[in-house]
Amino acid sequence: MCGITGWVAYDTDLTQQQDVLAGMTATLAARGPDAGDVWVRPRAGLGHRRLAVIDLPGGVQPMTALDDTVALVYSGEVYNFVELRDELAARGHRFRTASDTEVVLNGYLEWGAAVAERLNGMFAFAVWDERSGSLTLVRDRLGVKPLYYAETRDGVLFGSEAKAILANPLASRKVGLDCLHELVGQTKAPGWALWDGMREVEPGTVLTVTSQGIREHVYWRLGTTEHLDDQDTTVETVRSLLSDAVRRQLVADVPQGVLLSGGLDSSALTGLAAEVMPGLHTFSVDFTGQEENFRPDELRAASDEAFVREVVTHVGSTHRTVTVDTRELLDPALRRTVVRAWDLPLGLGDINSSLHLLFRAIRAESTVALSGESADEVFGGYPWFHHEAARTARTFPWLAFAHSINTDRMAVLREDLRDRIDIEAYVADQYATAVARVEFLDGESELERQMRVICHLHLTRLVRALLDRKDRMSMSTGLEVRVPFCDHRLVEYVYNTPWALKSFDGREKSLLRAAVRHVLPVSVADRLKSPYPSVQDTKYATALQSQAAEVLAADSAAFALVDRGWVRAAVALTPEEITGPRRQGLERVLDAHHWVQEYRPEFTF
Structure with a gap:
């Protein structure tokens, strides 16, 4: 998996800057705990x-070829590397290792x-x-692996995370008013990064850096093609593509398992993985007392653990439930670790912290885990896909569908900042830009066009934010x-399947249910969507108030961003009033x- 960083400077001798490069690399140690090196x-x-x-x-790595004239740093996994190695070998390439890294390097040479x-x-x-004095930066099609860059006077800095770039003295630490629009707007604007002068390499994109500047080439985008398969053929094709993705992604020389929530998506992967991997290990997360004291809310109809047990019994996996205690979640050191991993303020609180704890526990037993992330974006699983007001709104559906995470997103900002940020105009502009990229087929009905837009928004905007979160917390x-639902072959096929087929039985994710029903207990195959769990212990909200009071007393520098009056009011509320948006605030x-x-x-607003 790994973390990568680097510096290209056409008017500076970087052999005199090895300490700086080592410092940039060190910021990514958590992503790559097994080894580290620099090539200069x-x-x-x-x-x-x-x-x-x-x-x-x-x-x-870094891995080199042609007498050190070509050097590669690489993060991620290529699942068809064996076939590519055979093809390259037939073309005359020779391999010293059995790694996918060397396949990518020789693929570049070819x-x-x-x-x-x-x-x-x-x-x-x-x-x-x-040979050409050029740097080539490449990112995968869906944006599973992150990559950032910042131009300098005579070149460029890059890294898997913003912190690697910020470790270089040339990087700007300025955050301006324009940067806050996306932080609050949550539209996942292409290329956006919080820091002035920094950009994210867009998914499916190649950047080529030379002494003349930066050239961008899009090698993949979500295209529109006519779907000609009938329902039975479509279901069978989905089953085949997903099964192949799971099989390919279970290749590793280290222990691996599957993240199992008891929902349709993760259970589907578990069932398919169990078919090809005897002795499968599965992992889930729960909170102390959660199952006994569970209360349904706006997004969660039932606790996960009963469904998890059914799947484990059904497939015969070796299972571990990671139970998170409220006191662990409230540890300021944990929050600091999670914020450092996220690189951004205004995170998701206990949802991120518990995910980090889950991954930390899994890492003690396994190095690789499959996740059901992105199935909702691919197959149309979110409530707002089926909520008329949300899907007909002229904005991003996940913003139109009100719930605690997206309600009143500006509330905690300083009042003068709220007055100066026109979020409605920003979101409207981003929405128009995103919709303009959608291609339609001649003769599509109004409903099909509408749902194509919504699916496109999810696969080019929302999914990138969620993949980034999963990458940061895990790495x-x-x-x-690994995320089999992001196999680009599956994404392309399902995206171009008409909505009438995606919802052929009147339910969400009809195609996925039909394709994987054979590996699931009936109760799970028919289960309604339930998102990642959140702690329901009332003591958690009370402790948040106490910690916020300490922030007030300390006169935190965060008040350059956060509204004191809002915090004072929230600290004074009763615990029963700290629900939904207030708790998220x-x-x-x-x-x-x-x-x-x-x-x-350095704030510049």
């Missing part, structure tokens, strides 16, 4: 932190940046080519999480406090 030449330096998954002794089009996987990599513990205040202390930003 006068015009380019590359850094790598390794999480060893395939060919443990052989896949060491096809240049076009190698990206041949890769099936999740990846972000950088190639310095001394901060050194755990590689307290989480954001505490996250902002730790983020400001950790990153020391």
Whole structure:
């Protein structure tokens, strides 16, 4: 999996900057706990932190070829590397290792940046080519693996995470008013990064850096094609594509398992994985006393654990439930760790913290885990896909569908900032930009056009935010999480399946249910969607108030961003009143406090 970083400078001798490159690389140690190294030449330096998954002794990076004139740092996994290695060997390439890294490097030597089009996987990599004096940055199609860059006076800095770039003295730590629009708007604007001068390499994109500047090439986008298969053929094709993705993603030279929530998505992967991997290990998360004291809410109709047990019994997996205690979630050191992993203020509170704890516990037993992330975006599983007001709203459906996470997102900001940020206009502009990228078929009905837009928004916007969260929380513990539902072949096929087929039985995710019913207990195959759990212990909300009161007393630097009056009012409420948006607001205040202390930003608003 790993973490990558680097620096290209056409007018600076980087052999004199090895300590800086080592510092940039060190910020990614959690992503790659097994090894780390830097490769430096006068015009380019590359850094790598390794999480060893395939060919443990052989896949060491940075990896070079042609007498050190071409160097690669690579993060992720390529699932068709065996086929590509055979093809490259037939073309005369020789391999010293059994790693997918060397396949990517030789693929670059054979096809240049076009190698990206041949890769099936999740990846972000950088190639310095001394022959042309160029740096090539490549990111996978769906954006599973992160990659950021920032231009300098004579080149570029890049890294898997913003913190690697910020470790270079040339990087700006300024955060301006424009940066706050997306932080609050939650539209996942293409290329956005919080810091002035920093950008995210967009999914499906190649950046080529030379002394003349940066050139961008999009090698993949979500396209529109006519779907000609009938219902039975469509279900069978989905089953085949998903089964193949699971099979490919169970290749590793380290222990691996499956994240099992008891919902349709993770249970489907568990059932398919059990067919090809005897002795499968599964993992779930729960909170102390949650099952006994569970109360249905706006998003969760039932507790997960009973369904988890049914799946475990059905497939015969070796299972571990990671039980999280409220006191663990309230540890300020944990929040600081999670904020550092996230790189952003205004996070998701206990949802992120418990996910980090789950991954940390899994990492003690396994290095790789499969996740059901992105199935809802691919198959149309969220409530707002089926909520008329949300799906007909002229905005992003997840913003139109009111719930505690997205309600009153500006409430905790300073009043003068709220007055100066026109979020409605920003979101409307982003929505128009996103919709303009959708291609339609001639003769599509109004409903089909509407649902194509919604599916496109989810697969090009929302899914990227959720994949980033999953990557950050997992890699901060050194755990590689793989996402079979992001196999681009499956995504392309299901995206172009008409909505009438996606919902052929009148339920959400009809195609997925039909394709995987044979590996699931009936109760799980028919279960309604339930999102990732959140702690319901009332003591948690009370403790959030106490910690927010300490932030007030300490006169935190976060008040450059956060509204004091809002915090004072929230601290004075009764515990029963700390629900929904108020509780989420307290989480954001505490996250902002730790983020400001950790990153020391220079606000320019």
